[in-house]
Amino acid sequence: MSVNVTDRLSEALRAALSGAGLDAPGEILWEVPREEAHGDYATNAAMLLAKSARRPPRQVAEAIRQHFPRVPEVEKVEVAGPGFVNVFLAPAWCATALGEILETGEAYGRSEAGAGRRVQLEFVSANPTGPLVVVNARAAAVGDSLARILAAQGYRIFREYYVNDAGNQVQTLARSLEIRIRQQRGEAAELPEEAYPGEYLVELAKEYLSTEGPAVLGAPEGERLDRLGRFAVKRITDGQRRVLSAYGVEFDNWFSERALREGGKPPRVLERLRERGYVYDAEGAAWFRSTAFGDDKDRVLVKSDGEATYFVNDIAYHVDKIERGFERLIDLYGPDHHGHVLRMQAALKALGYPDGILDILIIQLVTLLREGQPVRMSKRMGEFVTMEELIGEVGRDAARFTFLTRRHDSPLDFDLEVVTRQTAENPVYYVQYAHARIASIFQHLREKKLPLPDWRRVDLGLLRLGEEQSLIKRLLQFPHVVAAAARTLEPHRIAYYLQELAGLFHPYYKGHRVIGDDVALTNARLALAAGVGLVVRNGLDLLGVSAPEKM
RNA sequence: GCGCCCGUAGCUCAGUUGGAUAGAGCGUCGGACUUCGAAUCCGAAGGUCGAAGGUUCGAUUCCUUCCGGGCGUACCA
Numbered sequence: 001m002s003v004n005v006t007d008r009l010s011e012a013l014r015a016a017l018s019g020a021g022l023d024a025p026g027e028i029l030w031e032v033p034r035e036e037a038h039g040d041y042a043t044n045a046a047m048l049l050a051k052s053a054r055r056p057p058r059q060v061a062e063a064i065r066q067h068f069p070r071v072p073e074v075e076k077v078e079v080a081g082p083g084f085v086n087v088f089l090a091p092a093w094c095a096t097a098l099g100e101i102l103e104t105g106e107a108y109g110r111s112e113a114g115a116g117r118r119v120q121l122e123f124v125s126a127n128p129t130g131p132l133v134v135v136n137a138r139a140a141a142v143g144d145s146l147a148r149i150l151a152a153q154g155y156r157i158f159r160e161y162y163v164n165d166a167g168n169q170v171q172t173l174a175r176s177l178e179i180r181i182r183q184q185r186g187e188a189a190e191l192p193e194e195a196y197p198g199e200y201l202v203e204l205a206k207e208y209l210s211t212e213g214p215a216v217l218g219a220p221e222g223e224r225l226d227r228l229g230r231f232a233v234k235r236i237t238d239g240q241r242r243v244l245s246a247y248g249v250e251f252d253n254w255f256s257e258r259a260l261r262e263g264g265k266p267p268r269v270l271e272r273l274r275e276r277g278y279v280y281d282a283e284g285a286a287w288f289r290s291t292a293f294g295d296d297k298d299r300v301l302v303k304s305d306g307e308a309t310y311f312v313n314d315i316a317y318h319v320d321k322i323e324r325g326f327e328r329l330i331d332l333y334g335p336d337h338h339g340h341v342l343r344m345q346a347a348l349k350a351l352g353y354p355d356g357i358l359d360i361l362i363i364q365l366v367t368l369l370r371e372g373q374p375v376r377m378s379k380r381m382g383e384f385v386t387m388e389e390l391i392g393e394v395g396r397d398a399a400r401f402t403f404l405t406r407r408h409d410s411p412l413d414f415d416l417e418v419v420t421r422q423t424a425e426n427p428v429y430y431v432q433y434a435h436a437r438i439a440s441i442f443q444h445l446r447e448k449k450l451p452l453p454d455w456r457r458v459d460l461g462l463l464r465l466g467e468e469q470s471l472i473k474r475l476l477q478f479p480h481v482v483a484a485a486a487r488t489l490e491p492h493r494i495a496y497y498l499q500e501l502a503g504l505f506h507p508y509y510k511g512h513r514v515i516g517d518d519v520a521l522t523n524a525r526l527a528l529a530a531g532v533g534l535v536v537r538n539g540l541d542l543l544g545v546s547a548p549e550k551m
Numbered sequence: 552g553c554g555c556c557c558g559u560a561g562c563u564c565a566g567u568u569g570g571a572u573a574g575a576g577c578g579u580c581g582g583a584c585u586u587c588g589a590a591u592c593c594g595a596a597g598g599u600c601g602a603a604g605g606u607u608c609g610a611u612u613c614c615u616u617c618c619g620g621g622c623g624u625a626c627c628a
Contacts, residue, residue, distance in 0.1 A: 031567060044570065047608070057608070082608055083569050127628075140554060169628060285626050296554060296624075302628040310628045336554065339623040362556075365621080373572085404563065405576090406555095409556065411621065413563060418577070427576060429590050437588060444587045484567070499575070510592045529587095551590065 005073065005097075005476050006030040009041055010072045017045075019067035022060065024051055030087075032477060034248035036170060039078060039086030046083040050347040057083025094472045095460035101475055101531050102455045109482045109538045114155030120321050121147050123332035125162040128233040129173045130198055132240050132387035137247065138412065139363045140387075141544065143332050143402035144249045145491040148200055148542045153486040156325065161251045162317065165233045166258040166309065172196065174229035178217070181228075183215060198384075204235055243388045247396055247543050258315060266308055266316040269351075270301060273315075278350040293346035304425060313453065314340075315347045322353060329358045330489070332408075334366050361489060363408050369415040394419045397545045401428035404495045404543050427499050431536060432548055434502040438533035439549040442513050445526070450515070453523040455530070467508045471528060474501050478535050482542065491543060498539045505532050 017024045025048055025521060030041045044060035050261060053060050061079040068077045075090035101108050123143030126136050143159070151157045163194040164170075176196040182189040184205050191197060208231060209218075216227050236304070237254065260266070272287070273279050278289045283306035288311070291298050301312050321329055333340065341360045348358055366376040368385055368413060398419050406412045420523055445452065463472065478497070485493040514525040537547040 029568080031570080033571075034566095035571070038571065042570085046568085050608085084571070135618065164628065167628060283626080287626095294554095300626045304624075307626085309626070313628095335556095335622055337623090337628095340554080341623095362622090405599080410564080411557080419564085426590085430576085432586080433590050437591085441587050448587090480567090487570085492565080493567080496575080498586085499565095505573080506591055507593085509587085511590090515587055551588085 006041065006480065006481060007042075008071070008073050009507070012069050012074065013043065013045065013064065013085075014062045015069045016067040017049075019065040020048055020060075020067075022063065025049060033086065033528055038080060038084070038088045042084045043087075044084060044427045046079075047086055050083065050205060053494050061085050077295055089473065091464065091469055092461055092477070094469060095463060097476055098460050098463070098472050098531050099455060102212055102527060102534065105534065105539060108534060109478050110152045110154070111479065112154035112482060113340075113483065113486070114150060114153045117155050117327045118158065119155045119328045119330065120158045120160055120324075120326040121239045121330045121332075122160045122162055122321075124240075124249075125164070125332075126235045126240065127164050127169055128240070129169055129196055130236065131163075131200055133365065133384050134366045134368055134387060134390050134414065137270070137387040137390055137399060138366050138403045138408075139332050139334065140244055140247055140362070140388055141400040142363055142491060143407045145400075145404055145494075145543050146330065146489055147310075148544060149482060149486050149491060149494070152482060152542060155328075157255070157334055158276065159249075159251045160253045160255055160321075162255050162257065163233070163237060164257050164310075165237075166261055166313075170229045170233060171225060174225040176201055176233050177208070177228045178224065181214070181217065184209055185217075192286060197526060198235075201232075204232060207235070243386075243391070246401070247387070247391060257315070257317070260313060260317055260320065266312045267424060268421065269316040269319050270312055273301070273347070273350060276350060276352070288343070288350070290346045293342070293349055295342050295346055299343050309374065311340075311343070311347075313411045314344065315351075318344065318348060318358065320422050322357070324388075328355075331358065331361055332363050333403070335362060338362055342479075358536075359489065362406055364411045365411045367401075369413055370417050375416070390416075398428050400543060401431075401545050404491050407490065407492055418470060424456045427495075428545065429551070430506075431498045431502045431540065432546075432551060434505045435536045435540070435547045435548060436504075436551045437509060438529045438536075441526070441529055443549075444515060446504055449513070452525060455527050458523040458527050460524050462521050462526055462527055465512070467504070468509070468525075468528060471501075471508060471532060472505050474504055475531050475535050478539065485542075494539050494542050498536060498543075501535060501539075 009030055013028055014024050025045060028043060028045055030043050033039060033042045046064055047057040050057040050060050061083045064085050065077045065079050068074070071088060073093045074422070078086045078088070080086050121143055124136050124139050126132055132140075139517060147157045147159050172194060173196060176191065179189045179191055179195065180201045183205045184202075208228075212231070216224055219227065229247060241251075242253070259281055270279070273288065274286075278292065279301065280287055280289065286301050286302035287298045288301050289298055302308050318329065331344075341362070344360065345358055349355065393416060394402075402414060402419050403412070442452070463469070481493055481497045485491055512525070514529055515522050540547045
């Protein structure tokens with residue numbers, strides 16, 4: 001599936017340890033040292049084993065070095081510092097590894113680590129009361145990229161969007177729409193304080209009148225709000241779906257809270273919690289004993305007016321996910337749902353589900369700037385920058401990439417001016433440009449009517465320059481970067497890796513011609529360029545960013 | 552008050568489950584296109600990693616306290 005350097009090194013190290021009469025640690029960790037002089041990979045195994053071996057770390061490292069088997073991957077092994085074992089890869093082996101990368105093609109970077117486990121990713125899940133906004137675009141970028149990364153690691157991924165199409169907010173939405181409709185009809189209706197003030201409802205009101213007519217205004221209140229609510233939710237949700245689709249994000253399922261409620265699951269979940277002893281009644285309400293799981297206070301499940309809180313529905317929704325057969329759940333929440341993390345996990349624990357079945361990532365705020373000045377937004381006034389406007393202004397690739405160059409849990413300043421205006425200085429273009437440049441090399445080859453070599457017949461051993469070796473070694477790290485991104489749920493690692501890879505390629509390209517008089521060398525360099533292009537393409541694909549042939 | 556997150560270059564941020572001399576982009580200054588794409592490259596300047604303790608062979612990373620910032624802390628969703 002992929003060339004895995006560290007697995008091979010670990011195998012050799014185990015042989016060395018057993019040859020030296022040392023116990024092997026459970027897991028051998030390899031890291032890429034910052035300094036080139038420290039080799040291509042280093043392990044601290046000797047320092048970890050020093051205590052149990054009752055010998056100084058450097059002595060242990062030296063024993064490892066002496067017993068290290070001769071393997072084609074390794075040119076030399078050194079002991080350094082307090083007891084590091086530094087391994088230098090053999091150039092000849094790197095050359096063959098590049099061949100394997102090219103042969104692996106689009107599958108390079110993928111693995112079967114997930115073993116087909118079913119994972120559900122829930123993200124965006126914005127209320128169906130208005131257009132998607134900038135923070136939703138961030139959540140969409142992170143969620144979709146995580147889905148791609150986990151899928152590349154052999155998980156079966158299901159993307160889901162939870163539609164809060166029930167409860168007070170839909171009532172409020174329906175009332176707001178009704179007033180806009182009345183205003184369209186020339187009635188002197190005023191928007192109350194709690195209504196949604198956005199202009200989009202004026203548009204929706206016009207649309208309603210032209211398609212449905214004004215008959216609804218004469219219906220009794222219950223029916224009136226129900227019809228208007230369903231209409232508004234439907235239209236707004238469709239709009240959200242359209243914007244997400246234009247952004248390259250498709251959900252496998254849009255899950256309706258209304259349907260969940262109508263299915264009767266929430267009361268059954270409540271009953272289960274009660275049976276397990278985590279519910280008590282006080283002050284006329286039913287409470288969840290979340291303090292038993294470290295929450296700082298218990299939470300209300302059923303209000304004293306007899307109505308269940310949204311929390312009950314949310315628990316029922318997660319139970320539903322598990323009952324649908326998902327073995328692992330990942331939720332992306334906005335910063336305003338910060339306080340829900342602990343209690344949601346507590347509820348699943350109370351119901352007897354295993355620890356760690358649910359990961360919740362908080363996608364932090366996005367502050368929009370224009371030339372360093374915050375873009376004024378006021379929800380109360382209904383003024384905000386929508387996700388659609390954002391994409392229209394900066395473009396899909398730049399938006400996604402920018403969101404993915406930050407950790408998801410740190411607040412993000414997104415300067416519209418910087419992400420659009422510059423084009424030149426934007427990291428996404430830096431990476432994409434490497435891909436386009438490589439594509440143009442092959443275009444040039446075609447124009448000169450030169451044949452595309454068969455990689456298996458190319459002498460890759462001719463790639464002897466330091467820059468060429470560095471590039472190959474960086475390509476070899478790609479599978480590890482993807483695996484790490486999957487393990488930590490951090491897509492930004494891939495974005496940084498790609499910038500570094502492009503950062504090695506551009507100077508190399510500048511300093512050395514790929515296509516020259518020496519056919520053998522030309523072919524070898526074409527192979528290297530093809531390898532870089534392949535990895536850039538595979539990496540960008542994991543971010544949901546395009547890899548253009550031309551820019 | 553309590554809980555979670557965050558304090559790393561002028562700005563925005565990385566820093567590989569604790570590793571060796573802390574990095575990148577932007578910005579600033581100075582250079583490079585008759586050769587496969589200058590959306591690029593080369594060079595320079597820029598840091599007591601918020602502070603103080605502790606654990607360790609070794610701390611930007613883990614623990615404690617403090618300072619500073621964000622968010623949360625509804626019988627709203």
